[in-house]
Amino acid sequence: MGRVSAGVALSGALLETACSHLSTSMAVPFHPLPTTTEDNFITADGFTADVLIRWRDPLNTKDKFGTNNDFLCFIPLNTDGTNALLWVNHEYMHPVLIHNRKMNSPRTKAEMSLEQLEIGGSLVEIIKRNGKWSYVPNSKYNRRITAQTKIPFQKNTRIMNATSAYGMVTNCSGGYTPWKTILTCEENYDIYYGNSTYINKKRQFVPQKKMNWYEHFNHPPEHYGWVVEVEPFTGHATKLITLGRFEHESATVTTGKSGKVVVYMGEDRRGGGIFKFVSDSGKNLDKGTLYVANTDKGQWIALDYATNPILKKHFNSQLEVLIYASYAAELVGGTAQDRPEDVEIDPITGAIVVALTNNIDQGNLYGSLLKIEEDSGDHESLTFKASTLMSGGMESGFACPDNMVFDGKGNLWMTSDMAEYDMRDGKYPGFGNNSLFYIPLKGPYAGGIYRVASAPCDAEFTGPTFSSDSKTLFLSVQHPGALTKDPSAPTSTWPDGPGQLPKSSVVAIQGPQLEKLTL
Numbered sequence: 001m002g003r004v005s006a007g008v009a010l011s012g013a014l015l016e017t018a019c020s021h022l023s024t025s026m027a028v029p030f031h032p033l034p035t036t037t038e039d040n041f042i043t044a045d046g047f048t049a050d051v052l053i054r055w056r057d058p059l060n061t062k063d064k065f066g067t068n069n070d071f072l073c074f075i076p077l078n079t080d081g082t083n084a085l086l087w088v089n090h091e092y093m094h095p096v097l098i099h100n101r102k103m104n105s106p107r108t109k110a111e112m113s114l115e116q117l118e119i120g121g122s123l124v125e126i127i128k129r130n131g132k133w134s135y136v137p138n139s140k141y142n143r144r145i146t147a148q149t150k151i152p153f154q155k156n157t158r159i160m161n162a163t164s165a166y167g168m169v170t171n172c173s174g175g176y177t178p179w180k181t182i183l184t185c186e187e188n189y190d191i192y193y194g195n196s197t198y199i200n201k202k203r204q205f206v207p208q209k210k211m212n213w214y215e216h217f218n219h220p221p222e223h224y225g226w227v228v229e230v231e232p233f234t235g236h237a238t239k240l241i242t243l244g245r246f247e248h249e250s251a252t253v254t255t256g257k258s259g260k261v262v263v264y265m266g267e268d269r270r271g272g273g274i275f276k277f278v279s280d281s282g283k284n285l286d287k288g289t290l291y292v293a294n295t296d297k298g299q300w301i302a303l304d305y306a307t308n309p310i311l312k313k314h315f316n317s318q319l320e321v322l323i324y325a326s327y328a329a330e331l332v333g334g335t336a337q338d339r340p341e342d343v344e345i346d347p348i349t350g351a352i353v354v355a356l357t358n359n360i361d362q363g364n365l366y367g368s369l370l371k372i373e374e375d376s377g378d379h380e381s382l383t384f385k386a387s388t389l390m391s392g393g394m395e396s397g398f399a400c401p402d403n404m405v406f407d408g409k410g411n412l413w414m415t416s417d418m419a420e421y422d423m424r425d426g427k428y429p430g431f432g433n434n435s436l437f438y439i440p441l442k443g444p445y446a447g448g449i450y451r452v453a454s455a456p457c458d459a460e461f462t463g464p465t466f467s468s469d470s471k472t473l474f475l476s477v478q479h480p481g482a483l484t485k486d487p488s489a490p491t492s493t494w495p496d497g498p499g500q501l502p503k504s505s506v507v508a509i510q511g512p513q514l515e516k517l518t519l
């Protein structure tokens with residue numbers, strides 16, 4: 001086993017449990033990691049892991065790397081992919097680790113203003129020298145987009161009396177377009193700016209007690225919950241109205257048979273929907289149709305004001321349908337799902353895989369992976385077959401699937417996200433810390449689920465993405481030490497060790513075993 005920083009060796013007893021429930025096959029592609037609750041980043045033998053960049057590392061003389069990194073997008077800057085631009089989402093921040101303030105506690109406007117600089121996204125140049133990756137401080141490409149950056153709405157659309165938003169928030173997962181822009185998804189925006197309902201054409205603000213920025217910053221929740229498109233070389237950002245407003249987890253981009261661009265999206269809330277947007281063109285996302293999935297009937301239902309009498313009854317315009325797309329999806333018969341997280345497309349079969357992470361209210365603790373196969377294998381199709389690809393639980397050895405990436409051979413790499421408070425409360429005994437799994441879907445090891453890496457305490461792994469040569473898997477380590485109540489006694493000290501605050505970081509996984517699996 002390998003560690004990012006020094007740690008104690010796992011006991012022999014623990015090692016013996018290595019394969020007990022992760023794979024039913026005696027033959028294994030590598031010796032998988034056993035479960036562990038150690039506060040460290042640990043990999044199975046044959047993999048190495050190095051921290052690439054940490055929270056508050058300087059990007060340049062004015063900007064610092066944000067916290068709680070999630071989605072990663074690797075954009076090569078040279079032909080062999082040893083020099084690249086890395087986009088990194090910064091999903092949320094924890095006031096305890098920022099300035100020893102509790103969530104929900106009264107904070108000054110100046111304190112909240114500081115918090116706003118910790119989230120959003122980072123662009124950072126990275127380079128591989130002598131086999132190891134490092135980031136390039138002061139690169140001309142390095143920049144931040146934060147919760148304070150002014151971001152226009154697509155086509156200067158007016159929303160709640162403004163044509164731009166103050167910042168972007170809770171950037172979770174995302175995607176990359178054929179025209180080389182980044183899509184970054186605003187997810188749990190309500191923790192900062194509350195939410196609103198729109199029932200019988202009456203809007204009502206609904207405060208949410210968590211980060212409470214609305215106490216000092218008067219921005220409507222309708223300005224958040226969008227997919228934001230970012231041009232990586234200028235940092236120009238736009239909030240995309242056409243893709244609808246809801247708790248956007250992910251935006252996975254592909255192309256249909258006629259050449260139209262298609263974006264698959266999960267809405268991560270209990271009862272949230274699976275959406276897809278089919279662009280009218282192959283060149284931008286400015287016009288097209290937003291659909292929600294009815295997975296019982298195998299149908300994509302258009303959220304189209306012009307043709308749907310239910311939408312006409314409840315809204316005054318297509319713009320209102322898109323602003324309140326979550327509600328509109330329920331009205332037209334979108335199937336309520338168990339918290340759709342990441343969406344990925346099998347590069348060999350074209351099947352769409354959706355991580356349904358859990359639905360604890362409904363007694364679903366472990367989640368599952370849903371497979372969607374579009375009719376005629378066409379992503380523009382309006383009908384499909386849905387089936388469960390695999391379920392979480394003790395037998396499969398994982399719980400709460402979240403982020404995923406396929407390698408070029410069609411193997412799935414998946415991370416788990418058992419919430420830190422649920423792990424503390426004993427909901428997941430025997431699962432260890434959150435982990436990264438290798439899941440071959442074809443070949444001699446198909447059906448096996450193999451643990452590759454284990455996360456530090458309270459953390460989840462997010463944003464898995466491969467370098468262009470598939471020799472490196474970049475991975476975010478998000479919210480280590482998230483249960484910390486007192487910064488002088490954090491519940492994790494990863495990656496810098498005892499006496500240090502925990503720091504969300506990006507890690508580069510390499511090694512002979514990774515290359516054996518991906519090349």
Ligand code: FEO
Pocket residue numbers: 091172173187249268341
């Ligand atoms: Fe930000 Fe649904 O995870």
Ligand code: CA
Pocket residue numbers: 172173249341342402403417
């Ligand atoms: Ca997620």
Ligand code: CA
Pocket residue numbers: 173342343344403404405464
């Ligand atoms: Ca993904």
Ligand code: CA
Pocket residue numbers: 341357402417
């Ligand atoms: Ca999650």
